[in-house]
Amino acid sequence: MSQHPVGATPDRATANSAAPGADAALRDAPSDKVPALRVTDLRKTYGNGVEALKGVSLDVAEGDFFALLGPNGAGKSTLIGIVSSLVNLTSGSVEIFGTDITRRRSDAMRLIGLVPQELNFNLFEKPLDILVNYAGFYGVPRKVALERAEVELKRAHLWSKAQMTSRTLSGGMKRRLMIARAMMTRPRLLILDEPTAGVDIEIRRGMWDSLQEINASGTTIILTTHYLEEAEHLCRNLAIIDHGSIIASGPMRSLLAELDVQGFVLDTDGVLPATLPVIEGATLRARDAHTLDIDMPREMDLNHIFVALDAAGIKVRSMRTKSNRLEELFVRMTARPEQSA
Structure with missing residues (x-):
């Protein structure tokens, strides 16, 4: 295979216009x-x-x-x-x-x-x-x-x-x-x-x-x-x-920061129940037997989540912010119909 680096090929004739663009x-x-x-x-x-x-x-x-x-x-x-x-x-x-x-x-x-x-x-x-x-x-x-x-x-x-x-x-x-x-x-x-x-x-x-x-x-x-x-x-x-x-x-x-949804990963004491509690406005998913994914509106009080989990017998040991926020932004931006025109 060729090892020629960038710039090793001959110069090529190209058009060049500096008119300002839409972006x-x-x-x-x-x-x-x-x-x-x-x-x-x-x-x-x-x-x-x-x-x-x-x-x-x-x-x-x-x-x-x-x-x-x-x-x-x-x-x-x-x-x-x-x-x-x-x-x-x-x-x-x-x-x-x-x-x-x-x-x-x-x-x-x-x-x-x-x-x-x-x-x-x-x-x-x-x-x-x-x-x-x-x-x-x-x-x-x-x-x-x-x-x-x-x-x-x-x-x-x-x-x-x-x-x-x-x-x-x-x-x-x-x-x-x-x-x-x-x-x-x-x-x-x-x-x-x-x-x-x-x-x-x-x-x-x-x-x-x-x-x-x-x-x-x-x-x-x-x-x-x-x-x-x-x-x-x-x-x-x-x-x-x-x-x-x-x-x-x-x-x-x-x-x-413009995303209107925030996500958290909760590590729990004990095994999660087979049926997770229903919390209006939030989405709960079991990642494994001891780890819970939560997506919730940015304006929702996190304490509301903890109260509901405690009532369901789920004890939270630690919490961290989810690291897939960019994926959510990417999906939202590229899925917009007006961007497909």
Whole structure:
């Protein structure tokens, strides 16, 4: 398989129009600071007439951990493909730290590290060689590349595998190797396309720690994922794209706060009864014999729930907020009929 990094393909002729789009009001970055990514009225129509992007505009601030979410076929892959210069835009503009990807493509691509969803390295090469060769493609001196490779492989918990054939690595290890490779050029913007796809939850959470470390070091990260818990845990800001348009954008906390339903997980003493009490306005579900899920209107008094549970003989030992609020927001936004037009 090819190991060519983002920006290794020849320049392509693309149309470029900077007319403001319908989503321009969704920008969050401060006006006095150049954002890591600025997308303005971006449109993409494929040769078969399919309009994949319909005037998308958004900003991603420098240093942000940003989630780009949307159902299959919503336009996520097209948007990421254009930003990483793998797909031609039809009109609009994309800037990476103020550098236009059409006018100064090579300069812009040097600022980006891309981790695609598909594994695209030589499985018969050693992890150390994969990283060093990748860095060399960008002109990083071999001595520097070797030093960086040690840092990145250790961060990815792969240093002990550095001299093994990559095909012997587990699926999670291969995913971590992809991230380590992208970091070899010290990108200012790291784009992760489903980086934990197919990885079990324990390994996934370990990868979260590494990604948070990368972000804390100053690297801006854009994440696409179908694991909404992952986006809620990692990201500070997000945009939801559906049918080629941005339908929601802003700080994670602000968007989640707009939900009119709140959810809790209650751990109980003793086994839950076969029939749960009926509490008007609330939905109760047994997660297991000792764990209760509750969804309730935001205005409902939680004490009302506790009183009803106590009357039913259910004693609550501990309580925590449910972590699937983003999933609820996502379903609500993408299920709206007016967004399907």
